[in-house]
Amino acid sequence: MTTPTTSAPLLAVRDLSIDFITPDRPPAHAVSRVSFTLQPGEAMGLVGESGCGKTTLSLALLRLLPPQGRIVNGSVQFNGRELLALAEPEMADIRWRHMAMIFQGAMNALNPVVTVGSQIGEAIHRHYPFMSPPEVAARVAELLDMVGILGARADQYPHQYSGGMRQRAMIAMALACSPEIVIADEPTTALDVMIQAQILDLLDNLRRHLGLAVIFVTHDLGVVAELCDKVLVMYGGVTAEYADVDTIYNSPRHPYTQELLKAFPDLSKPQAALNSIPGYPPRPDALPTGCRFHPRCPLVFDRCRTDQPALLSVSPVWSSQQSSGYAGTANSKRSGEVRPTHLASCHLVENDK
Amino acid sequence: MKSLRLIASRLVWAIFTILFVMTLNFVIFRVLPGDPARGGLRDPRLTREAIEAIRVRFGLEKPVINCVQSLNPWEPGPCAVNPFDTQFFIYLRNLAQGELGISYHTNRPVAEMMSQMIWNTILLIGLGQILAIILGMGLGILAAWKARTRLDFGALLFSLLAWSLPTFWLGIILLFWGSNQLGLPIGGRLTPGVDFPNTAAMLKDLGRHLVLPTLTYTIVFLGEYMLIMRSTLIDVLSEDFILTAKAKGLHTFQILKDHALRNAMLPMVTLIAINLGFTVAGAIQIESVFSWPGLGGAVFDAVGQRDYPMLQGAFLLLAVTVILANLAADLVYSWLDPRVRTD
Ligand SMILES: Nc1ncnc2c1ncn2[C@@H]1O[C@H](COP(=O)(O)OP(=O)(O)OP(=O)(O)O)[C@@H](O)[C@H]1O
Ligand code: SF4
Ligand SMILES: [Mg+2]
Numbered sequence: 079m080t081t082p083t084t085s086a087p088l089l090a091v092r093d094l095s096i097d098f099i100t101p102d103r104p105p106a107h108a109v110s111r112v113s114f115t116l117q118p119g120e121a122m123g124l125v126g127e128s129g130c131g132k133t134t135l136s137l138a139l140l141r142l143l144p145p146q147g148r149i150v151n152g153s154v155q156f157n158g159r160e161l162l163a164l165a166e167p168e169m170a171d172i173r174w175r176h177m178a179m180i181f182q183g184a185m186n187a188l189n190p191v192v193t194v195g196s197q198i199g200e201a202i203h204r205h206y207p208f209m210s211p212p213e214v215a216a217r218v219a220e221l222l223d224m225v226g227i228l229g230a231r232a233d234q235y236p237h238q239y240s241g242g243m244r245q246r247a248m249i250a251m252a253l254a255c256s257p258e259i260v261i262a263d264e265p266t267t268a269l270d271v272m273i274q275a276q277i278l279d280l281l282d283n284l285r286r287h288l289g290l291a292v293i294f295v296t297h298d299l300g301v302v303a304e305l306c307d308k309v310l311v312m313y314g315g316v317t318a319e320y321a322d323v324d325t326i327y328n329s330p331r332h333p334y335t336q337e338l339l340k341a342f343p344d345l346s347k348p349q350a351a352l353n354s355i356p357g358y359p360p361r362p363d364a365l366p367t368g369c370r371f372h373p374r375c376p377l378v379f380d381r382c383r384t385d386q387p388a389l390l391s392v393s394p395v396w397s398s399q400q401s402s403g404y405a406g407t408a409n410s411k412r413s414g415e416v417r418p419t420h421l422a423s424c425h426l427v428e429n430d431k
Numbered sequence: 432m433k434s435l436r437l438i439a440s441r442l443v444w445a446i447f448t449i450l451f452v453m454t455l456n457f458v459i460f461r462v463l464p465g466d467p468a469r470g471g472l473r474d475p476r477l478t479r480e481a482i483e484a485i486r487v488r489f490g491l492e493k494p495v496i497n498c499v500q501s502l503n504p505w506e507p508g509p510c511a512v513n514p515f516d517t518q519f520f521i522y523l524r525n526l527a528q529g530e531l532g533i534s535y536h537t538n539r540p541v542a543e544m545m546s547q548m549i550w551n552t553i554l555l556i557g558l559g560q561i562l563a564i565i566l567g568m569g570l571g572i573l574a575a576w577k578a579r580t581r582l583d584f585g586a587l588l589f590s591l592l593a594w595s596l597p598t599f600w601l602g603i604i605l606l607f608w609g610s611n612q613l614g615l616p617i618g619g620r621l622t623p624g625v626d627f628p629n630t631a632a633m634l635k636d637l638g639r640h641l642v643l644p645t646l647t648y649t650i651v652f653l654g655e656y657m658l659i660m661r662s663t664l665i666d667v668l669s670e671d672f673i674l675t676a677k678a679k680g681l682h683t684f685q686i687l688k689d690h691a692l693r694n695a696m697l698p699m700v701t702l703i704a705i706n707l708g709f710t711v712a713g714a715i716q717i718e719s720v721f722s723w724p725g726l727g728g729a730v731f732d733a734v735g736q737r738d739y740p741m742l743q744g745a746f747l748l749l750a751v752t753v754i755l756a757n758l759a760a761d762l763v764y765s766w767l768d769p770r771v772r773t774d
Contacts, residue, residue: 171680
């Protein structure tokens with residue numbers, strides 16, 4: 079299912095920056111110069127602690143930011159089309175038809191007074207207005223069946239569904255118009271562990287079956303290891319590290335990634351104490367100078383406090399698994415050469431050279 | 432299934448409440464000094480025939496109920512009497528037959544007077560409420576959709592102002608203005624002493640009389656509807672499912688119609704029910720300012736005239752309206768909100 083790395087990406091995000099503008103406050107730089115690409119059928123993990131800008135970035139791709147959120151820089155290209163330049167009605171045509179989203183906290187993402195079936199059906203009707211009501215109903219039943227819900231339950235209301243079923247219904251809804259990309263923003267928070275595993279399995283199966291590209295937004299590096307081809311680690315609104323999944327797990331170069339990996343439970347040693355990173359991520363309206371991670375970085379040194387590290391390509395020598403080329407093409411300065419991308423923003427990477 | 436059971440239980444509840452109110456109404460008006468049934472008999476305005484008629488109708492020689500001869504002054508009575516032969520039972524039977532007593536003031540049956548006036552009240556209050564609901568909701572929707580713009584600010588200011596205006600004061604101001612500047616009638620329902628050639632002419636005259644009281648009533652209630660609609664809609668619009676609807680590519684109008692309004696209507700239903708429940712009470716001020724021959728004005732007059740039978744009838748009607756409005760609200764609510772309707 080991996081497409082050749084030379085093909086044009088399905089989604090190309092370049093230098094995307096998002097500010098939140100609130101009156102009487104300095105602008106909050108929630109996302110700064112984030113870039114990534116997504117190939118058809120590819121799964122990318124978007125990882126980082128709470129408040130790192132994952133949801134903000136995801137919403138910006140669909141241009142669904144709240145009014146205070148402004149895209150101040152960058153580009154989002156879908157199949158070569160610049161989404162940020164589209165007029166609102168054109169953007170509305172793209173939404174759900176080509177890029178759907180499963181929202182964080184899907185418990186409230188369904189309207190309590192509308193049946194689940196008609197909430198799915200209206201999405202179909204919106205993008206395929208010429209489908210007859212029976213055709214729409216048949217498609218709704220098919221979608222529910224795909225996620226393991228009895229078609230007859232289309233006439234029920236969200237409160238008649240269990241938490242896991244609601245999340246399945248959300249997935250069915252996301253797939254309603256056969257989009258090329260699904261963004262799943264922490265699709266399993268607030269579900270119990272058993273259900274979490276079921277939902278993730280379902281998502282993964284559907285993704286493989288339908289050839290969907292998926293962006294998994296999560297805190298859980300275990301999920302990413304299982305389901306994703308590549309990983310974008312965000313910290314304080316910037317890219318900390320970006321590489322294919324093997325590289326991230328086997329030779330992470332950014333101290334933040336390394337700390338995250340230590341914090342995530344290794345199922346082979348369940349007794350091992352979990353290491354959590356002391357302190358909190360920065361607030362986007364009060365970012366530290368220099369490296370945004372420096373107040374918490376175990377390897378901090380003088381330069382980190384004053385100079386912001388650039389996002390640099392890590393020499394492939396350091397990558398133990400350079401053959402797994404999921405992560406797309408590096409915009410290498412040596413033009414024409416194709417190698418797996420591994421980017422990190424840390425002065426130590428620079429020093430390695 | 433559950434919705435049927437729900438409707439049934441609400442109905443039973445409403446019936447019990449009405450019975451309770453009837454009992455209360457009976458007790459209150461017999462405990463009050465100058466009670467309508469007995470004290471009232473000394474009212475000099477009553478003719479001898481009327482007094483006799485009242486005695487028979489209310490069974491005034493009979494005990495109030497088993498074991499109680501009289502409530503004011505308190506006087507215990509025989510317990511071993513036929514319960515169907517007590518004042519309370521006769522009161523209930525009279526009510527069931529639509530018998531509410533005779534007005535001290537006009538010497539006419541209260542039920543007959545009320546049934547004439549109630550249509551006038553329903554006309555004025557109904558029209559005013561419908562306009563206030565439509566305009567208030569419309570303005571609230573507009574303000575919520577354009578929240579924090581100049582339009583929202585203007586609508587908000589207007590509504591707060593309208594809401595805080597006293598009915599009486601606004602009514603008098605509009606009365607002055609309307610009668611001086613627009614030549615509208617200063618009160619009443621129809622111009623007295625006019626023989627209308629046809630129904631159209633009569634309706635036109637009625638319409639002219641309705642303008643000012645309806646306008647006053649609409650303005651006074653519009654503000655409240657607008658404020659509630661605006662704030663609930665703003666809340667609903669910030670819900671996650673609205674974001675889902677936007678993400679699906681739905682158009683603004685459809686999001687508003689299919690997702691936001693249905694949820695935002697829930698508090699509105701309660702408010703409308705409360706206001707409709709107080710139809711009679713709410714009509715008191717407006718009808719007395721504009722001399723509108725409705726129940727509200729009659730209640731106002733009846734207080735001044737110490738016309739107890741009239742007050743008792745109006746009191747009962749007021750309570751029953753509140754109960755029925757609440758019943759209606761419950762039913763509409765369960766129709767709008769499936770969480771109430773189903774398990
Ligand atoms: N409407 C808003 N106005 C101002 N600031 C906002 C707004 N929404 C988000 N932010 C800020 O932007 C930053 C990024 O938020 P975001 O929700 O994208 O984080 P996240 O990575 O998705 O976190 P989580 O894991 O908790 O979902 C946060 O610090 C938050 O305070
Ligand atoms: S630049 Fe310095 S502070 Fe930032 S991650 Fe690297 S070592 Fe840590
Ligand atoms: Mg989030």
